[in-house]
Amino acid sequence: MNRINPSKLLLSKWTAAHPQNREKHFLVTELFRDEEGTVLDVELQAVLTQRNQRLSWQTLKNRDTWISGWN
Numbered sequence: 001m002n003r004i005n006p007s008k009l010l011l012s013k014w015t016a017a018h019p020q021n022r023e024k025h026f027l028v029t030e031l032f033r034d035e036e037g038t039v040l041d042v043e044l045q046a047v048l049t050q051r052n053q054r055l056s057w058q059t060l061k062n063r064d065t066w067i068s069g070w071n
Contacts, residue, residue, distance in 0.1 A: 002060060002061050002062075002063055002066065002067075002068050003061075004057065004060055004061055006031075006038075006039035006057045007039060009028045009031060009039065009042055009057060009060070010028055010029075010030075010031050011027065011028060011029075012027075012028045012068070013025065013026070013027055013028075013068075013069055013070045014026045014027075014028070014044065014060060014066050014067065014068060014069075014070075015066070015067040015068075015069065015070055015071045016065070016066065016067075017063070017064060017065050017066060017067055018065070021049070022048055022049075023046040023047075023048055023049055023051065024048070025046070025047040025048070025070045026044040026045060026046055026047065027044070027045050027047060028042045028043065028044055028045075029043050029044070029045045029052070030042065030043040031043075031057075032054070039057050040056070040057070041054050041055060041056055041057060042054070042055065042056075042057045042060070
């Protein structure tokens with residue numbers, strides 16, 4: 001499990017452990033918060049294609065799927 005502080009995810013870099021469609025490197029471009037300011041979801045943007053996807057920030061904890069930084 002990756003240790004993550006959800007408040008510091010904005011503009012962090014991630015590498016897909018199993019890239020699809022040549023999309024390997026991603027950047028967190030937005031944080032989605034609830035009324036109390038708790039981070040719920042993040043928006044990841046693929047560097048190569050500029051495609052955006054929204055997912056729960058806890059998904060980034062899984063090392064089988066995501067690796068912190070650009071490898």
